[in-house]
Amino acid sequence: MHTAMRLRNVIVSLSSAAAALLLSFSLVAQIPLAQTPPMGWNSWNHFADKVTDADVRASADQMVSTGMRDAGYVYVNVDDTWQGERDSSGVIHSNGRFPNMKALGDYLHSKGLKFGIYSSPGMKTCGGYAGSFGHEAQDAKTYAEWGVDFLKYDLCSFADQMAAERKAHPDDPQVATQLMITAYRKMGEALRSTGRPIFYSLCQYGLGEPWKWGPSVGAQMWRTTDDINDTWARMALIGLSQADLAPYAGPGHWNDPDMLEVGNGGMKPEEYQGHMTLWALLAAPLLAGNDLTKMSESDKAILLNREVIAIDQDKLGKQATRLYQQGDMSVWSKPLSNGSVAVGLFTSSWQSRDIPIDLALLGFAHGAQVRDVWKGQELGTKAGNFVGHVPSHGTMLLVLSR
Numbered sequence: 512m513h514t515a516m517r518l519r520n521v522i523v524s525l526s527s528a529a530a531a532l533l534l535s536f537s538l539v540a541q542i543p544l545a546q547t548p549p550m551g552w553n554s555w556n557h558f559a560d561k562v563t564d565a566d567v568r569a570s571a572d573q574m575v576s577t578g579m580r581d582a583g584y585v586y587v588n589v590d591d592t593w594q595g596e597r598d599s600s601g602v603i604h605s606n607g608r609f610p611n612m613k614a615l616g617d618y619l620h621s622k623g624l625k626f627g628i629y630s631s632p633g634m635k636t637c638g639g640y641a642g643s644f645g646h647e648a649q650d651a652k653t654y655a656e657w658g659v660d661f662l663k664y665d666l667c668s669f670a671d672q673m674a675a676e677r678k679a680h681p682d683d684p685q686v687a688t689q690l691m692i693t694a695y696r697k698m699g700e701a702l703r704s705t706g707r708p709i710f711y712s713l714c715q716y717g718l719g720e721p722w723k724w725g726p727s728v729g730a731q732m733w734r735t736t737d738d739i740n741d742t743w744a745r746m747a748l749i750g751l752s753q754a755d756l757a758p759y760a761g762p763g764h765w766n767d768p769d770m771l772e773v774g775n776g777g778m779k780p781e782e783y784q785g786h787m788t789l790w791a792l793l794a795a796p797l798l799a800g801n802d803l804t805k806m807s808e809s810d811k812a813i814l815l816n817r818e819v820i821a822i823d824q825d826k827l828g829k830q831a832t833r834l835y836q837q838g839d840m841s842v843w844s845k846p847l848s849n850g851s852v853a854v855g856l857f858t859s860s861w862q863s864r865d866i867p868i869d870l871a872l873l874g875f876a877h878g879a880q881v882r883d884v885w886k887g888q889e890l891g892t893k894a895g896n897f898v899g900h901v902p903s904h905g906t907m908l909l910v911l912s913r
């Protein structure tokens with residue numbers, strides 16, 4: 512072989528080895544964080560601005576005693592309103608409801624759980640507490656010293672800075688979006704610089720299509736919509752509007768249709784079951800938002816159903832796509848790593864519906880073994896058109912296998 516060519520081959524194989532090494536380093540950095548959608552609990556949906564250190568510890572205790580931790584719910588995320596004042600050096604301190612953040616982090620870690628916290632790129636959080644604007648690196652360092660493992664970074668008052676930018680550039684809305692992306696990147700870099708793996712969760716209600724740039728600012732998940740609330744209408748509106756976002760979810764990066772409301776009392780058990788079904792099919796983060804000290808047996812059965820959790824956490828990391836929609840009925844499917852397909856049947860009707868699915872359209876032209884996941888029952892081998900009987904505001908979750 513010509514010497515120059517040999518040299519070129521050596522360089523090519525060296526550089527591909529170097530590339531493989533680099534790739535494996537970057538994968539190693541990601542593995543502990545987000546190979547599957549994060550699971551845990553967040554204080555906001557139940558405690559809102561009243562949350563205390565004692566509430567968080569009690570929730571952590573419940574996560575252990577109910578089996579939630581062992582089912583995968585490991586993040587314990589303190590949402591807005593933990594913040595106190597900054598000292599003369601600009602270091603952020605917690606307020607009187609959170610006497611010692613480092614001690615809280617230590618407590619959570621001693622239980623085999625992870626510690627999440629909340630801030631904003633703006634001057635103020637949505638609750639009017641201190642945001643991180645101008646203190647990004649300092650705050651990231653403080654979080655790392657407290658043992659924080661997760662940051663939810665909520666746009667809130669940064670929207671004012673974007674509005675000013677929009678006013679200054681009325682012909683170019685991208686300028687305001689860029690300002691937001693830069694602010695999110697700044698915190699992403701600050702977190703990375705701490706050297707501690709801190710899961711980075713963007714919360715800006717889907718503004719500026721974060722699914723397209725979230726990974727580039729170091730985020731592992733991003734909100735796709737405005738806030739959820741504890742009603743079937745709001746939950747279904749959010750969950751069923753995610754059909755186009757499937758290409759953006761995968762190991763290391765997840766769409767976030769907001770936290771769970773299961774157990775907060777505003778929906779019927781079958782509606783909460785639909786909520787959990789939809790979130791699992793969407794490969795959404797599963798962040799419970801209820802009072803864990805007062806869970807009914809039905810709430811536990813929904814949050815702790817291992818088969819449903821396994822669908823959410825499937826290592827292929829695919830988000831469901833909508834197979835079809837007809838009036839108030841829709842059918843969604845999520846391919847699983849073992850070749851099976853999880854299928855959800857939904858109706859927003861006040862009446863029950865018989866929803867047909869053509870198994871051939873799901874890749875089962877020669878029939879499929881059908882399992883009803885919530886009932887925990889094998890329905891046998893079916894071919895052609897399968898008709899699922901779905902109760903009003905209800906759901907059916909199937910797994911089809913060869």
Ligand code: GLA
Nearest residue numbers: 555590591637638665714738
């Ligand atoms: C926003 C977020 C919520 C919650 C509150 C806290 O509304 O979307 O999830 O964090 O702020 O103030």
